[in-house]
Amino acid sequence: MVARSPEIKVAVVVGAAGAVGAAVVERLRADGFTVAGLDVEAAAGDRQFVVDATDRGALTAVVEEVRRELGLVSVLVVAPRERDVAPIGEMVRSRWQTLLHAHLGATTNACAAVVPAMVGAGAGTVVIMSSWLALAGIPGEAYQAAATGTLLSFTKGFAMEVAPAGVRVNCVAVGPTASELEQGAGPAGGSRVDLPLGRCATPEEVADTVAFLVKDGDFYVGQVFEPSAGAVV
Amino acid sequence: MGTLDGVITLVTGAAQGIGKAAAVRLAADGARVVVNARVDDERLAASVAGTGHNAMPAPCDISDWEASQAMVEKVQDELGPIEVLVANAARMTMKPFLEQAPEEWWQQVDVNLTGHLGVISAVLPGMRKLGRGRIVIVSSYWGVIGWENATGYGCTKSGLIALTRSLGRELAPEGIYVSAVAPGVIDTPQLEVDARDAGLPLKAMHAIYAKGIPAGRIGRADEVATTISFLATQAAAAYVGQTLHPNGGEIRCSM
Numbered sequence: 410m411v412a413r414s415p416e417i418k419v420a421v422v423v424g425a426a427g428a429v430g431a432a433v434v435e436r437l438r439a440d441g442f443t444v445a446g447l448d449v450e451a452a453a454g455d456r457q458f459v460v461d462a463t464d465r466g467a468l469t470a471v472v473e474e475v476r477r478e479l480g481l482v483s484v485l486v487v488a489p490r491e492r493d494v495a496p497i498g499e500m501v502r503s504r505w506q507t508l509l510h511a512h513l514g515a516t517t518n519a520c521a522a523v524v525p526a527m528v529g530a531g532a533g534t535v536v537i538m539s540s541w542l543a544l545a546g547i548p549g550e551a552y553q554a555a556a557t558g559t560l561l562s563f564t565k566g567f568a569m570e571v572a573p574a575g576v577r578v579n580c581v582a583v584g585p586t587a588s589e590l591e592q593g594a595g596p597a598g599g600s601r602v603d604l605p606l607g608r609c610a611t612p613e614e615v616a617d618t619v620a621f622l623v624k625d626g627d628f629y630v631g632q633v634f635e636p637s638a639g640a641v642v
Numbered sequence: 643m644g645t646l647d648g649v650i651t652l653v654t655g656a657a658q659g660i661g662k663a664a665a666v667r668l669a670a671d672g673a674r675v676v677v678n679a680r681v682d683d684e685r686l687a688a689s690v691a692g693t694g695h696n697a698m699p700a701p702c703d704i705s706d707w708e709a710s711q712a713m714v715e716k717v718q719d720e721l722g723p724i725e726v727l728v729a730n731a732a733r734m735t736m737k738p739f740l741e742q743a744p745e746e747w748w749q750q751v752d753v754n755l756t757g758h759l760g761v762i763s764a765v766l767p768g769m770r771k772l773g774r775g776r777i778v779i780v781s782s783y784w785g786v787i788g789w790e791n792a793t794g795y796g797c798t799k800s801g802l803i804a805l806t807r808s809l810g811r812e813l814a815p816e817g818i819y820v821s822a823v824a825p826g827v828i829d830t831p832q833l834e835v836d837a838r839d840a841g842l843p844l845k846a847m848h849a850i851y852a853k854g855i856p857a858g859r860i861g862r863a864d865e866v867a868t869t870i871s872f873l874a875t876q877a878a879a880a881y882v883g884q885t886l887h888p889n890g891g892e893i894r895c896s897m
Contacts, residue, residue, distance in 0.1 A: 565894040568856065568891055568894070569856050569891065569894075572856035572857055572858070572890075572891050573856065573858060577857075603811060605810065605811050605814030605815055605882050605883075606814050606815070606879065606882065607815065610879075610880040611880075614879065614880035615880070617880065618880070621872050625865070625868040625869075625872070627857075627865065628826075628857060628861045628862075628865045628888040628889065628890050629886075629887070629888055629889075629891075630856050630857050630889075630890055630891025630894075631856070631891045631894040632886070632887050632889075632891075632894065633894075633896065634884075634886065635881075635884050636880030636881055636884075637880070637882070637884070638814075638879060638880050638882050639810055639811055639814050639882025639883050642807040642810060642811065642882070642883035642884060
């Protein structure tokens with residue numbers, strides 16, 4: 410069995426300007442990858458592309474450019490970071506659509522743009538970032554939970570679709586992050602979130618999981634990883 | 643040399659399969675490995691050899707708590723406190739529930755669940771003295787989805803997932819991280835038991851299992867050992883009470 414770690418070491422990180430995305434970029438670069446960082450603003454990465462990932466045409470064009478410049482992409486990480494909080498019933502449709510498309514739209518667009526070439530190459534690693542909020546049940550976070558929750562089942566279904574071609578798709582449920590708790594999710598918002606370590610997991614620790622999946626994750630397919638430092642079990 | 647340089651590491655059930663692979667991997671990571679198995683035989687000696695003769699054999703039947711206590715004390719007298727425990731030992735006898743003698747059924751629980759509680763209790767004082775520790779519990783995907791003719795084994799393995807959750811919460815504030823791995827079908831001697839149960843040659847059993855796995859193949863013990871190494875080292879702090887599922891996509895739920 411050939412190890413996953415390919416000679417092709419080109420990665421695309423969507424959402425590279427966020428804390429998690431930036432940590433993933435740094436970690437992959439440290440592991441020898443050339444990384445294209447995509448986001449709506451200047452991001453981390455060897456090559457940076459400003460693009461709205463919810464626009465499939467624009468994203469596909471950027472991915473084509475990445476391929477021309479850097480070659481075949483072996484790793485795709487999608488780390489959407491749109492955040493919106495409202496009690497249920499108090500988010501107008503357009504606001505909800507923005508939240509949903511930032512997560513599900515950007516993720517499906519990125520997969521559609523990057524993965525067919527991976528399938529053609531017979532190898533590739535995809536890591537999709539969802540959220541602990543999709544698993545935990547926190548008051549006031551129902552919209553965020555729904556938007557990020559779609560990625561859990563998208564991961565599973567898409568993973569089944571491309572696994573026979575040698576592409577491994579898995580998900581990381583990120584958080585809670587310190588900033589989410591500060592903004593009111595969890596204890597401050599009146600609901601119980603245990604922090605057995607007395608702290609949240611860091612973006613670097615999320616990046617550790619991505620690095621593990623890239624290097625040694627060949628037998629993981631359609632799984633959800635929860636590096637939550639015990640806040641969600 | 644490695645990420646676990648000099649870390650005293652006990653692997654139970656290390657005479658074969660995943661336990662043996664974990665011992666080999668953790669030794670390669672630099673750990674000072676102690677290999678446990680029920681009996682001191684040529685298989686345990688082969689595990690010691692597999693680590694480059696760098697492991698200390700510590701045979702005992704972990705279903706006997708006093709024996710586990712004595713084993714751990716002997717190891718700690720010789721090497722010092724155990725910092726990493728890989729709780730892997732397991733017993734499986736496949737039979738329809740109503741046809742299995744209660745003694746045989748409960749023997750699985752005595753090892754796979756009760757036995758680990760004894761070993762964990764024995765190593766905890768040492769970890770507390772160190773102020774840190776990592777416990778990686780080896781469950782199984784049969785603990786998540788169950789399996790016919792494996793009621794005893796299956797319920798111990800789901801028990802371990804639940805144990806991991808609670809123990810993870812309980813011990814994390816002390817710097818002792820508990821997590822688990824629930825492998826799917828892995829190429830280990832245990833598959834011979836399944837093949838026998840199904841009345842099939844081993845090769846046919848492999849093919850049948852691979853058919854149900856999206857990755858198109860069964861897993862290897864060294865792949866599970868890689869996950870154990872991951873949980874025992876850098877990512878340990880982010881995974882508290884969690885179970886990872888290397889199973890080639892055969893199941894995509896976590897219980």
